[in-house]
Structures are given as C-alpha cells and as structure tokens.
Amino acid sequence: MALNQEAATRVADGEKPALPQTTSVSRPSSHAMRPGPAGDIALSTSTSRPTLRSDERRRVWLDAYNAVRRETERRAAPLAPEDQVVQSMPDASPTKWHRAHTTWFFEQFLVTPRLADYRVFDERFAFLFNSYYVAAGPRHARPQRGLITRPTCDEVAAYRAHVDAAVARLLATASAAALDDILPLLELGLNHEQQHQELILTDILHAFAQNPTAPAYDARWTWPVSQRKRDDFVTLAGGVYRIGHAGDGFMYDNEGPAHEVLLQPVRLAANLVTNAEWLEFIADGGYANPTLWLSDGWACVQAEGWTAPGYWRQVDGAWFVMTLGGLRPVDPAAPVCHVSYYEADAFARWAGKHVPSEAEWEVAARTDRLGDAFGLVWQWTRSAYAPYPGYRASADALGEYNGKFMVNQMVLRGSSLATPAGHARATYRNFFYPPHRWQFSGVRLADYGA
Numbered sequence: 001m002a003l004n005q006e007a008a009t010r011v012a013d014g015e016k017p018a019l020p021q022t023t024s025v026s027r028p029s030s031h032a033m034r035p036g037p038a039g040d041i042a043l044s045t046s047t048s049r050p051t052l053r054s055d056e057r058r059r060v061w062l063d064a065y066n067a068v069r070r071e072t073e074r075r076a077a078p079l080a081p082e083d084q085v086v087q088s089m090p091d092a093s094p095t096k097w098h099r100a101h102t103t104w105f106f107e108q109f110l111v112t113p114r115l116a117d118y119r120v121f122d123e124r125f126a127f128l129f130n131s132y133y134v135a136a137g138p139r140h141a142r143p144q145r146g147l148i149t150r151p152t153c154d155e156v157a158a159y160r161a162h163v164d165a166a167v168a169r170l171l172a173t174a175s176a177a178a179l180d181d182i183l184p185l186l187e188l189g190l191n192h193e194q195q196h197q198e199l200i201l202t203d204i205l206h207a208f209a210q211n212p213t214a215p216a217y218d219a220r221w222t223w224p225v226s227q228r229k230r231d232d233f234v235t236l237a238g239g240v241y242r243i244g245h246a247g248d249g250f251m252y253d254n255e256g257p258a259h260e261v262l263l264q265p266v267r268l269a270a271n272l273v274t275n276a277e278w279l280e281f282i283a284d285g286g287y288a289n290p291t292l293w294l295s296d297g298w299a300c301v302q303a304e305g306w307t308a309p310g311y312w313r314q315v316d317g318a319w320f321v322m323t324l325g326g327l328r329p330v331d332p333a334a335p336v337c338h339v340s341y342y343e344a345d346a347f348a349r350w351a352g353k354h355v356p357s358e359a360e361w362e363v364a365a366r367t368d369r370l371g372d373a374f375g376l377v378w379q380w381t382r383s384a385y386a387p388y389p390g391y392r393a394s395a396d397a398l399g400e401y402n403g404k405f406m407v408n409q410m411v412l413r414g415s416s417l418a419t420p421a422g423h424a425r426a427t428y429r430n431f432f433y434p435p436h437r438w439q440f441s442g443v444r445l446a447d448y449g450a
C-alpha cells in the first residue's frame with residue numbers, strides 16, 4: 001500500500017554492519033516531524049548482503065525494527081486516547097488503529113508463520129486490524145474503524161509490546177538460513193509501518209480540522225525550510241530515458257521493472273507552486289470557471305463547494321489554514337498544500353502550463369535540480385497509477401500490497417513533510433484518487449513551450 005490506501009528506503013556500505021541507510025533524500029524537518037533517534041533510521045536491504053555475519057544482521061535489523069516502532073509511538077505520543085479513537089472520514093483511520101494494524105502486519109505475515117511457540121495476542125485482533133488483505137481473512141469495515149473503542153489505547157500498547165518481544169525472539173533464534181527469508185519480510189513490515197507513520201499525521205490533521213477549536217498536534221510546528229532553486233525550470237531534452245528501481249536497496253514492487261520511456265522535450269518547474277500563486281488563481285475566479293476544470297473535477301467543485309485548498313478558511317477576510325500547529329495565516333511563500341489532482345490540473349490549465357508525467361518527474365529529480373522534490377509536499381503527476389511493463393504482483397497475500405490498486409488513481413511523486421526520514425526516493429510511486437486532498441499534496445508544473 002503506498003501511503004495510500006489504508007486508507008503510504010537501504011543499506012549499504014560494504015564493510016560496516018551498516019545501519020540501514022537509504023539512497024533516499026533526507027531534508028530538514030519541521031519540529032513535529034523532526035526525527036527523533038528513531039526517525040533517522042533508514043531501512044536497508046542489506047538483508048541480501050552476504051558480507052554481514054548473521055549476528056550482525058540480527059543486531060542491525062533489531063535496531064532498525066525498534067527504531068521504527070519507537071517513531072510510531074513518538075508520533076502518537078502527543079495525542080490523548082480521545083484523539084486516537086476518532087475517524088473523521090472513511091479514508092482516514094484512527095491513530096490507535098494505525099498502531100494496532102502495523103502490529104498485526106508483523107504478527108500476521110512474519111511472526112505467526114515463523115515463530116514456532118508464538119501465541120497470538122488476541123484472536124479477535126486479526127478481524128479488527130486487517131486492512132484490506134482478502135487472503136488473510138475477513139476484516140472489519142474500514143469506514144467503521146472509529147467505532148472500535150475497545151481494545152483501548154493501553155491494550156494496543158500491550159499488543160505492540162507483545163509482538164515486539166516476539167520479533168526480537170524470532171531474530172535471536174532464527175537460523176542463519178531462515179534469516180534470508182525473515183529479513184525481507186521484516187524490511188517490508190518496517191516500510192509499511194513508516195507509511196502508516198505518515199498517515200497518523202495526515203489523518204489526525206483531518207480530524208483536528210473538523211474541530212471548531214482547531215487543536216494543534218504540535219503548537220511549535222512550522223513548515224520545513226524550503227530548498228528553493230534559483231532557476232525557473234529544469235530542461236529535459238527529448239529522448240529515451242530509463243525509469244524505475246533497478247539498483248540496490250528496498251523498493252516496493254510497483255517501482256519496477258525498470259524500463260525505458262520516451263520523453264518529449266519538456267521543462268519542469270524548478271520549484272513548487274506557492275500559496276501566493278494559488279491566491280492569484282483564486283482571485284482570478286479559478287474555482288468559479290468551469291472551462292478550467294476536468295468534468296469530474298468541476299463536479300467535485302460543485303458537490304464539495306470548494307473555493308480554496310483543503311483546510312483553508314477565511315477569518316475576517318483573511319485566509320487561514322489548518323496545520324499541524326493549529327490554525328495559521330496562509331503563508332504566501334509556502335508551497336500550496338492539500339490540493340486534489342483536479343485542482344492541480346485546473347491550476348496548471350489556468351497558468352498555461354501542465355501537470356508533469358511521473359516519468360518526467362523522475363528523470364528531472366535524478367538531475368538533483370528540482371527544488372523541494374522531497375520533504376514538503378507530494379507532487380501530483382498526470383500519470384495514471386498503472387503497472388510498469390511486465391509488472392506482476394506476487395501470488396501470496398502480500399501481492400495485495402500494491403498491485404490491486406492499479407486503476408482509477410493518479411501517481412504522486414516525491415515525499416512530504418510527514419514522510420519519515422529515509423523513506424523517500426526518486427522511484428517511489430505514491431497514489432491517490434483524483435479528489436483526495438487530505439494528504440500533504442501540492443503541485444509542480446511542466447511546460448512544453450519553446
């Protein structure tokens with residue numbers, strides 16, 4: 001599941017017992033998102049490296065496991081039990097559910113099948129905390145996750161501790177040969193949990209945005225520092241390029257196979273669309289002009305009454321926006337955030353530009369000349385979320401992770417301020433439905449003119 005549905009990377013250096021470290025891009029974070037000791041962990045596929053002794057592999061991966069698990073708890077820590085139970089819409093899940101579901105993932109796919117003496121914490125939890133894995137059995141209805149007041153937050157904490165102890169035991173007792181089977185699953189489980197770490201923030205922000213008192217998740221929260229580029233555009237020559245994940249390190253199956261694509265000459269905006277630019281769009285009647293909108297997008301504008309990005313509201317004639325720090329004045333210099341694909345497309349049309357394809361985005365990102373490609377807002381692309389040529393989901397239950405969502409959604413690239421450190425990379429494919437805007441989603445434009 002890319003960050004999505006529940007709605008969502010590597011090691012490396014040869015000699016050292018590489019603390020998992022990523023090929024991905026890290027960037028300065030805002031206070032709330034600043035990784036604690038845990039957040040700097042980047043996972044690794046050192047799993048396949050024969051150079052590490054098995055005791056080192058056990059230690060490295062137990063450390064990585066513990067670090068990721070702590071980061072989840074760190075993100076949940078500012079939230080009261082009352083906060084952790086609420087489900088503000090079907091697409092958003094309660095914090096408590098995220099904490100339990102990520103634990104179930106390890107229990108279901110890693111521990112239960114591989115730890116001989118393991119006793120399931122509570123037989124009922126599989127039904128409550130299975131998200132969408134049909135092969136793993138029946139599950140509770142997603143829109144009703146907010147009705148699950150029991151187990152309590154404390155009981156979920158005990159569930160997490162129970163599974164943590166089992167994972168530690170599994171890592172300590174598995175044979176060296178068994179580790180080759182265990183570690184890739186562990187790594188997937190950790191990446192999965194990191195995706196839910198992002199969702200913990202996006203989902204609680206949505207919940208808090210429904211509260212007239214506009215609670216702050218973290219009153220000290222600020223936008224991460226932008227790394228804007230001085231250039232206006234990154235120019236790509238037309239031609240054949242290679243995209244997709246083909247190197248070392250963790251990847252989700254949807255990032256491959258790597259393959260060649262043909263690009264037309266294009267210029268990608270070096271920087272993200274800002275609130276200042278979006279305010280011009282609003283002032284020019286952008287939300288009131290159907291000629292700018294896709295038909296489905298205009299229907300959405302009408303049905304939802306959109307007049308501005310998500311979480312924006314006017315107070316005494318001035319625009320404010322709900323953030324992780326509570327209700328704040330809209331910062332003209334900050335990237336526009338919480339916009340849907342429909343809005344991204346309408347804005348691009350209004351600006352005389354386009355939304356880039358995901359291949360264009362990836363090729364440009366590899367040049368390292370895109371400002372804020374990572375760490376502020378996910379960037380919509382006009383690419384439908386579809387399989388790369390030759391892609392096949394695996395036949396087991398984990399084959400449901402990504403493949404079955406490959407229809408009717410659009411790809412977003414980059415990462416956001418809520419993405420855990422070490423979880424992003426140039427080939428990462430996030431995906432959401434076109435009207436969705438509760439993620440930290442923004443816009444980068446493309447230009448095909450001379």
Ligand SMILES: [Fe+2]
Pocket residue numbers: 001006101131192196
């Ligand atoms: Fe999940």
